[in-house]
Amino acid sequence: MKNFCIILFFTVFASAQTKYPTDYFRSPLDIPLQLSGNFGELRPNHFHAGFDFKTQQKEGLNVYAVADGYVSRIKISNSGYGKAIYITHSNGFTSVYGHLQNAIGVIDEKIKETQYKEQAYEVELFLKPTDLLVKKGEIIALSGNTGGSEGPHLHFEFRDSATEKIINPMFFGYDKLIPDSKKPIVSSLLVYPIDENSVANQSQRPVSLNLSLQADGTYLSEKVLAMGKIGFGISAHDIDNVSYNNNGTYRTELLSNGKTIFGYQFDEMVFDEARYINYFIDYKRYKTMHQRVQKLFSKNPYPLSNIFSHINDGILDISVNSNQINRLEVSDFKNNKTVINIPIEYSVQKTTLASDVKKTPYFIKYDREANFEKENISVYFPEKTFYEDFYLNFDVANNFLTLHEDLVPVHSNFTISIEDTKSSEKDKEKMFIASVSGNKLYYITTKLVGNTFSCKTRSFGKFTLAKDTTAPRISISKPIEGKWITNQKSVNLTISDDLSGIKTFNGYLNGKWVLFEYESKLKRITHVFKDEFLLDGANNLKVVVTDNVGNSTIFETQFNRSQKK
Structure with missing residues (x-):
């Protein structure tokens, strides 16, 4: 049975490496690919669901359809992926492009049509296979910084069209475009006493272990002197040959006496499991020290699909007769591997650092x-x-x-x-x-x-x-009251609310609703003038902003415009 389980695991692993097409999709950008974030990377309250591609620290790069297909979904939001396009392909996969500056051509026209129909900036469209067809290499959008983005980049991912599972883009041949010959780096290894009867290196709290590089390229941790139940955790990251920043690791496996007792691997992810990251890491350490330590154990089992083995939930019980040979392996997608050997010895010790658990009623x-x-x-x-x-x-x-x-x-x-x-x-x-x-x-x-x-x-x-009894604020940085602004292409307003926050904003030009795009990070709304809403001569602009408890502010101004070409 043991051998069957080992064979089954490697069969599943091998099939994961071969069931995806590796030469079907092209790059979504026409610049060399560099990662600012990879698949499974640890983020606040979630695992990163795709790749973040650098865009040379600027917006406006062409974004291409990676294969033939149809635009199946478009979502425009102030948060999350911001402006996002989803393309469904005939081979059963969907590609996703997020944080876009704006869409191009008929896709942009469809978005604007929906926004005006619903009189809203934030919209979501689900489209039929015959609505918006795209060809491989077609420009669908420009890269941007919308939504929850903290800097210009392209968020890119693949999903199984039928199950909505998110799939590591490396499986689709993108590993060829991002060379990687570098091993992951384990910056910290910690041992955790699990309960009040456990001690490790004279402590009932987590203890960092020193690592020393060996002649064969592996690492040896300092010896763990322990009694009772213990577990381990690591702080680790991966680097590649071209991206020059720290990204998440792909696979981690903890073995005891040659048997895997805890491991995880980021081949696919399920959206509903994203929040389990807060149990996957040492949450307290993250909040107090801003360090994400990935736990290689759990006191209670939890259904995170990426965990492929959890014998005794990764917890080791160190007793008088324990004989432990422990080995930690951390790998990237190219199987560059960092190995740490961890000696453990049973020891009855005096506790010098007691548990910090505070008991309450x-x-x-x-x-x-x-x-x-x-x-x-x-x-x-x-x-x-x-x-x-x-x-x-x-x-x-x-x-x-x-x-x-x-x-x-x-x-x-x-x-x-x-x-x-x-x-x-x-x-x-x-x-x-x-x-x-x-x-x-x-x-x-x-x-x-x-x-x-x-x-x-x-x-x-x-x-x-x-x-909250205070209404939102609206201001214009460049006043247009009474001015002729024939050559001005757009108007920007700043909107803000000090307490309950902005719920809605609506703009009206000469009595008709017009689209204002919202950049929440800048607290700015922008309207791009269109001839169909403008009059020759005097024009009236009105903007209404409402907060979450119903306080409203109205901004009105009049400007002049010549429609003669």
């Missing part, structure tokens, strides 16, 4: 629901909101809820409810539950039923009821 069992109340505030946690049991810090004072610290990962939404019997009905229309950070309040979508406000969140911290 509120203990959470991760697989049971829980409800806590104090004064006019209650918090309800459904079962499996969390990944592990822990002691919760819960308190209410001066109308503020203190709910733990952002050191424990939260998997799914829980509910905060605050009763208010003192505020007037008019005031309640402008009220919401806010998260508190320092002196800043942040809006959370809130419902009001009777006297009770409630919201759903996946974040710990401080919370309170807040009221």
Whole structure:
């Protein structure tokens, strides 16, 4: 049976390497490909779902269809992928292009048509196979920096058209375009005592282990002196020959006495599993030290498909009779491999660094629901909101809820409810539950039923009821009131809101709705003038911006335009 499992694993691994076409798709760019992010890379609250290609630190590069197909989906959003195009190909795969500056040709015309029909900047289109056909090498868009992007680049990915699984682009021949002869780098190796009866190197907290390079190119960690249950974690990254920055690793495997006890590999990913990254890493260390350590164990099993082996969930039980030969292998897609040998010896030790677990009256069992109340505030946690049991810090004072610290990962939404019997009905229309950070309040979508406000969140911290009676602000950097602007191609406005945040914005030119594009990072909306909405002579522009509790601001100006060519 053991040999059968080994054969099965390698059969699956081999088929993953061969079932994808390696010469069917071209590059989406016409410049040498360099990665600023790769598949499976660790990101806030998710694993990166594709490749981020550098665009020479600028916008406006041509983006090409990587093969024949049809545009099956278009999504225009202020967040996420920003402006994104999806092309479905006849071989069963879909290519995705994100953070675009704008689409080109008939694709752009279709987007504008939908935006005007729905009178909205943010739209999503699902198209038929006969609607928008594209050919391999056709320019479909220009690269940009829209949505959640933090700098100009092209986000690119492949999906299985039938299952929506995301697939590592390396399988489609892109490994040939990104040469890589360099091994992954393991910058930290940590040993974790698992419970209150475990000690490693005189500590009940995670301990970093020194690594020394050996003559054969492998690494040897300092010896682990332990008793009880322990696990390991690594901080690691990969580099290639051309990208010159740190990216995520492809495969990691921990072996004990020649048997794999924990491993993961990024061939494919499932969208619904993205948030498991917060249990995949040492979340507390990430939040306190900004270091992402990938755990090679789990106290409780969790259904992340990328984990291919988890005997005893990666946990080693070190006892008097233990005989451990441990080996860690970290590989990239080209099978460049870094190997670390880890000696472990049973040892009864005096603990010099005790556990930092703080016990409170509120203990959470991760697989049971829980409800806590104090004064006019209650918090309800459904079962499996969390990944592990822990002691919760819960308190209410001066109308503020203190709910733990952002050191424990939260998997799914829980509910905060605050009763208010003192505020007037008019005031309640402008009220919401806010998260508190320092002196800043942040809006959370809130419902009001009777006297009770409630919201759903996946974040710990401080919370309170807040009221927003201040309308958004609208300003124009280059005033056009009363001016002749015949040659001006567009108009820019800055919109902002200090508390509940902007919900909607609408522009009207001579009484007709017109499209304003929103760049949330710059707090800027832009309208590109079109002759069909302009009059010869005086023109009236009106912009209405509304925040999340209904406060509105109206900006109006008049300008002159000559339509004579």
